[in-house]
Amino acid sequence: MFTEKNEVILKLQDISKSFGRVCVLSSISLEAFCGEIVALVGENGAGKSTLMKILSGVWPAGSYEGEFFTHSKLCVFVNPSQAENAGISIIHQELNLIPELSIAENIFLTKLPQKTWQVDFEKLYEKTQSLLNKFNLKLSPKTLVKYLSIGHKQIVEIMKALAVNAQILILDEPTSALTQKEIVFLYKILRQLRKEGVLCFYISHKLEEIFELCDRLYVLRDGKLVYHSAIPETSPTQVISAMVGRPLQRLYPHRTSSQGAKILEICDLTARDKKGKSILNHMSLSLHKGEILGIAGLMGAGRSEFILTLFGASDFNITGEVKIDNRVIKIHSPREAIEVGLALVTEDRKLSGIIPDRTVSENMTLSSLRQLSRKKIIKHDQEESLVQKFIGQFKIKTHTTQTRMRTLSGGNQQKVLLARSLLTKPKVLLLDEPTRGVDVGAKAEIYELIHQLSREGVAIIIVSSELPEVLNISDRIAVFNAGELACILSREEASEEKIMFYATESRKPMEKVA
């Protein structure tokens, strides 16, 4: 197929989408050409993934407003396979390959060549081999995908898209799990595709990569396109300020910090996963009573892993020392962590927080049943009044204490989970993305609660991907980068630009690509 180099291949007109009352995209219009690599950047929740899901048919036509065209043809997709047939393929962060099948079978999964009643394996391997040759990959088409490295799997995904004649390729954080070498190889392939006239959308947090690879760049913020430039004409500083420069509302309570004695001390904490890959690297930090420590960093920087490791909930091999109240402690399970005075509110409410089919009351007291029972028999009266007290105090909107948890809104579920961890009377509270998927009103209330707790002397560690949140709520901010503690900034010296700088700064010298 021959495509003119400067032909407009994709055109978006006034694309808007909202979930309920929350508007995630508002009138996005853009044009993209054949044979270019366009970067799409923005903070978490800016609307990048939603936009890409619309393009790739995950959100069907009718669920959004506005329209888009490929080759001046209106696109109306009901499902992803229609988008694929129209030449738009998306490569997700989590790869969608079947590990027990071969490379060839994965690439041609939905269009296996047939002869009479069976798969024509000869032709299948032949076609795959020619694709592999094209990218200079020294792999056999018969290799099972489970034996491939993540980098190679990614390439297989790309070939899978090309096998259905993709002309628009969307890559969502493609390098987050790749090694430096694999990244270089991926660049090579993307550049080759560019030469062949394929349009690539490149979603990434890593500005360095974007400046090295892409031709143009769009910045999304709060669902709007706020900045657009050709790469040579802009700089990382400009991009960062476009990404974060929002007017701050009065979302955050006024902070009067009052710190007490040192409560938590972490010395040289190092964690490796079962395969020996380094997850956390020589982390040392300390925390005082009533202090709020924010943890910032990109996805995969080790923030959640740090919290889970501290809480005894990871299966990493851990070295280093953790002290609470100047006593060295060893934590092997969440149960032990709770006993020594830690508490955790997890990142993924649905997956690891709520028990959807049980009542608000049962969800709230799950971690503290021992205090609420005598001889293992639950004191219902006491439980009921305690739960009611928290419902009032946290302004949890629920019918009764016996309402099923799944019927509550995200913000209210989060407050119940916060209450669950507070009922254990923690000395150190670990919050992993405490306001993800929570509406603005509930957010402000959760911030107020966090501050109130710190006034009561609880030390708090809060992990957040939203920079304004981290900046406004914390006394100090630890910036993580690739499993290392890049720096600790005080409230006064911290700024979004500084955090972004430390979070995106390359930890290892980047290999130059020819």
Place this chain on the structure above:
Amino acid sequence: MKLFLKRNSTLVAMFLLIILATIFTDGLFVSPRNLTNLARQVSINGILAVGMTYVILISGIDLSVGSVVALSSIAVGISQISWGWSQYHLLGMLLSTILGIGVGALCGVFNAYWISKHKMTSFIITLGMMVIARGLALIFSHGEAIAPMSEELQWMGNGYLSPTLSLYLIGVVLVVFMIISFRSFFTKSIMIFKPNEKGEATLSSILIMAGILFMAYVFFNYRGLPIPVLLLALVAGGAHFVLTRMTIGRYIYAIGGNPEASRLSGVPIQKVTFFVFVLMGVLSGLCSVILTGRLNGAMPTSGQLFELDAIAAVVIGGTSLMGGIGTVTGSLIGAFMIGILNNSMSLLNVPTFYQMVIKGLIIILAVFVDSKNRD
């Protein structure tokens, strides 16, 4: 009221079944004699279904139940005959009972060890145990039936409390239940069934009291309260209390509802899982004693498909196979529904082979209706 009917569709279905059975048998079904027999027939499956409720609530499964019943039964038989415990009458019966329960418990510990400690799938482990226990039962019995048992042991399967004693006992239960319901009506803090829904709670209480009175009538007018039924009542009552009032009950629901959330909330998953599978073993052991007593002998081939009847009862009773949702009372109703089907079809002289087909269809229908009525 409408909501009550919808939420308790299995209970409604059971009443319909009772009415149908009564009409088709010209009232023979509701005679005290038949109902007493029905209760006796249900008791073993009822006890197993109670244990299975716990297992399924933590999203597990126990396929070894039938074989474990057989193995424990053989242990009881050997102790009575080969070891001569039948001569010691009451003491011998007690020792044999303890031995039967102990063997069941040991099998449970074996299952529980692999499932909780090594996080193996319960389906696989108990499938293995199913074969192992059956094999052991055949080995120890040399493939032959062991009989006869002492009169005391037969009493465990066939005995009755005298009608007057039964009446007093049921009366005491009724009074205690009334006091609790009365208190809960005013304080609403002691929750028996569905708290905060007074109308429904009252209706449930009245229904249960009516049920207890009916039981008193039935048992008083025949030979009294059968021992297996008494055991079923004790087991079910205890299990209901544990599940609704004790910390471990909460943990059981939590683990089935969201294991990862439970782990991060400090729920001792290993301990609870261990307890649940050992309890299933203990109850299997108890059932083996009842079975041995009723048959007046131990057979290595007994107990076949017991696990499937128990699972069917639990599922008919509205417990989700995914775990986290379900009640002991539901499973009891489920066990009784299966019992009523068996009993009434036998009264109507439906051939056994046809009975199986009808039973299977009704199980599917019951679960289908229940799943449609969920919110």
